[in-house]
Amino acid sequence: MAAITDSWATRGRPGWIVILFWGLLAALPLAGLFTNDPSFDYYMFMGQAMLINAIAILGLNLLIGFNGQISLGHSAFFAVGAYTAAILMNFAGFPYWTTLPIAAVICFGAGFLFGFPALKLEGHYLALATFTLAIAVPQLLKYKLIAPWTGGVGGLILDKPDPPEVLKLSPDQYLYYLCLVVAMLAFWIVRNMLRGRSGRAMMAIRDHAMAAATMGINTARYKTVTFGISAGITGVAGALSGITVAYVAPDSFTLQLAVSFLVGLVVGGIASLPGCIVGGAFIVLIQNSSQSISDWMKVTFSLRYDVPAWAIYGVLLILLMYFMPRGIMGGIETLWLRVTNRKEASS
Amino acid sequence: MEFFIQQLVAGLTSGAIYACVALGLVMIFVSTDHINFAQGEMAMFATYLAWAMIDAGVPFWLAFILTIVIAFAGGLFIQRVILKPLEAAPVLSLVVCFIALLSFFNALAGMIWSFTIKQFPSPFPPRDVFGNGLVSIQQIGVVAVTLIMLGILTVFFRYTTLGLAMRAAAQNPASARLMGVRVSWMLALGWGLAAAIGAVAGMLVAPIVFLDPNMMTGILVYGFASALVGGIGNPMGAVAGGFIVGVLENLVGSYVIGNELKLTFALAVVVGVLLLKPAGIFGRVIVRRV
Numbered sequence: 001m002a003a004i005t006d007s008w009a010t011r012g013r014p015g016w017i018v019i020l021f022w023g024l025l026a027a028l029p030l031a032g033l034f035t036n037d038p039s040f041d042y043y044m045f046m047g048q049a050m051l052i053n054a055i056a057i058l059g060l061n062l063l064i065g066f067n068g069q070i071s072l073g074h075s076a077f078f079a080v081g082a083y084t085a086a087i088l089m090n091f092a093g094f095p096y097w098t099t100l101p102i103a104a105v106i107c108f109g110a111g112f113l114f115g116f117p118a119l120k121l122e123g124h125y126l127a128l129a130t131f132t133l134a135i136a137v138p139q140l141l142k143y144k145l146i147a148p149w150t151g152g153v154g155g156l157i158l159d160k161p162d163p164p165e166v167l168k169l170s171p172d173q174y175l176y177y178l179c180l181v182v183a184m185l186a187f188w189i190v191r192n193m194l195r196g197r198s199g200r201a202m203m204a205i206r207d208h209a210m211a212a213a214t215m216g217i218n219t220a221r222y223k224t225v226t227f228g229i230s231a232g233i234t235g236v237a238g239a240l241s242g243i244t245v246a247y248v249a250p251d252s253f254t255l256q257l258a259v260s261f262l263v264g265l266v267v268g269g270i271a272s273l274p275g276c277i278v279g280g281a282f283i284v285l286i287q288n289s290s291q292s293i294s295d296w297m298k299v300t301f302s303l304r305y306d307v308p309a310w311a312i313y314g315v316l317l318i319l320l321m322y323f324m325p326r327g328i329m330g331g332i333e334t335l336w337l338r339v340t341n342r343k344e345a346s347s
Numbered sequence: 348m349e350f351f352i353q354q355l356v357a358g359l360t361s362g363a364i365y366a367c368v369a370l371g372l373v374m375i376f377v378s379t380d381h382i383n384f385a386q387g388e389m390a391m392f393a394t395y396l397a398w399a400m401i402d403a404g405v406p407f408w409l410a411f412i413l414t415i416v417i418a419f420a421g422g423l424f425i426q427r428v429i430l431k432p433l434e435a436a437p438v439l440s441l442v443v444c445f446i447a448l449l450s451f452f453n454a455l456a457g458m459i460w461s462f463t464i465k466q467f468p469s470p471f472p473p474r475d476v477f478g479n480g481l482v483s484i485q486q487i488g489v490v491a492v493t494l495i496m497l498g499i500l501t502v503f504f505r506y507t508t509l510g511l512a513m514r515a516a517a518q519n520p521a522s523a524r525l526m527g528v529r530v531s532w533m534l535a536l537g538w539g540l541a542a543a544i545g546a547v548a549g550m551l552v553a554p555i556v557f558l559d560p561n562m563m564t565g566i567l568v569y570g571f572a573s574a575l576v577g578g579i580g581n582p583m584g585a586v587a588g589g590f591i592v593g594v595l596e597n598l599v600g601s602y603v604i605g606n607e608l609k610l611t612f613a614l615a616v617v618v619g620v621l622l623l624k625p626a627g628i629f630g631r632v633i634v635r636r637v
Binding site: 121131255259 | 382432433438442443448450451454459610611
């Protein structure tokens with residue numbers, strides 16, 4: 001994975017495509033004015049899920065794509081974020097929006113601490129340790145000593161926040177905007193970070209850790225802090241998910257969640273910022289349409305069985321690793337650079 | 348005291364199963380340096396095949412042998428078709444590939460046989476050995492099968508030409524190739540063996556935990572812990588690690604933390620070993636030159 005730089009991340013000013021894209025996302029809820037579709041609120045809810053997944057994948061991408069540390073355990077930080085929001089809202093009466101920065105800080109701490117053992121581990125070993133973390137988390141959340149706060153197996157039910165009166169939005173439209181604002185903020189922060197000195201240091205560590213150390217980069221500090229920031233971003237996504245779904249339970253934070261982040265990351269594009277959004281949208285779409293995909297496949301290939309989403313994920317991941325190792329956005333970028341004859345295309 | 352012995356025996360039994368899983372992991376690790384995250388799901392899938400055969404009326408031990416053969420062929424096939432093209436790929440691609448295999452096998456088993464749990468017949472009668480409720484034939488059987496398998500593997504690696512070729516390919520691929528060993532096929536053989544050993548583990552554990560597509564998740568984590576404790580490059584170490592972790596798990600579970608945090612204990616073991624003694628108890632420390 002040597003020397004991947006994200007042209008979107010490192011370019012000077014946000015291009016018109018980026019501005020147009022976010023503008024379009026912001027305009028989407030307005031479509032509700034022109035339609036009486038009863039499932040419109042459900043589409044808004046899907047939009048929230050897509051943005052939340054995009055933020056979580058952004059956190060993961062920062063770690064895997066830009067810093068070269070493999071994590072299969074980001075479901076754990078997502079869970080910490082969600083539970084932080086849930087516990088603060090239910091037991092301490094915090095307003096929902098204040099839980100987001102708190103979740104970020106707590107998850108940063110958790111990620112930073114996990115980053116220390118991760119320092120000594122590389123490649124497969126780090127994947128192994130984080131894999132174990134992902135599997136241990138649901139059981140840990142059910143533990144009886146902390147059950148008074150976590151709700152044990154049953155989880156916690158939250159109140160869905162009401163939109164302010166003046167905005168005249170439905171709750172789902174409002175939450176969509178909340179997710180959108182947080183997503184824009186997260187992408188803006190990450191983009192700025194990657195463009196600067198710290199971003200170059202992260203990528204230098206990914207490409208050649210020893211050379212980076214020789215150049216005077218404190219690799220240990222950068223790796224632990226990157227782990228922390230990555231976990232913090234994913235934790236905010238977790239808190240948002242707790243707020244929008246209004247329910248947290250241990251069995252939503254299994255290894256499968258971590259794997260779905262990985263799927264989104266690989267599909268969207270390793271070390272690609274727009275890829276995070278593509279990946280986030282992709283996993284929500286697949287999860288929501290898995291039944292119709294399954295029906296379609298049953299008819300087309302005359303199968304006797306239902307095809308679960310995970311079978312599709314599995315096949316897709318392997319195919320992507322063969323044919324498009326940098327994912328959809330990675331593939332598009334490579335093509336674009338080749339078409340416009342930039343020098344990066346040859347590297 | 349009686350309770351302690353019961354826990355000890357139960358620990359040795361689950362330890363035998365962890366040892367099998369760990370052994371499968373080691374088979375792949377020594378030759379390729381890869382940690383196969385799909386080891387558990389491959390074993391689970393093979394166990395379903397055995398269940399389907401027994402369900403169709405095949406006698407247990409015939410189904411047992413047939414499943415091992417099919418698993419071996421399957422492992423060979425996976426290495427040849429899916430992993431061979433990625434031999435030079437970065438670690439991330441391989442990890443993604445293993446995770447893909449994990450999801451795929453899990454979904455495929457659920458798709459074909461549904462996610463409801465099934466009873467898997469045990470070849471061993473559930474009777475006591477000494478008539479005092481301490482040791483059952485089932486437990487003795489599980490440990491015995493593991494030890495027999497370890498014996499066969501030891502003989503294979505130590506006294507056969509093919510075993511020697513595999514060891515050579517794992518230790519020094521370049522020289523082995525110069526001596527006429529087909530290194531790439533030796534890796535495939537390693538995968539086949541790993542899948543076969545995994546199948547044995549699956550069939551041993553299925554009567555105890557019942558058969559369902561997620562039955563190996565926790566066991567795989569313990570397999571990782573065992574392989575790491577024993578030294579992930581050392582088959583004997585992996586088996587010893589399996590027994591150590593199995594006994595520790597049961598004793599810690601019943602005397603210290605309770606059964607609800609067993610996976611957290613595995614996490615602690617994994618992280619602890621990786622941090623304090625990455626080479627494991629029996630592993631050799633590898634010094635890398637730059």
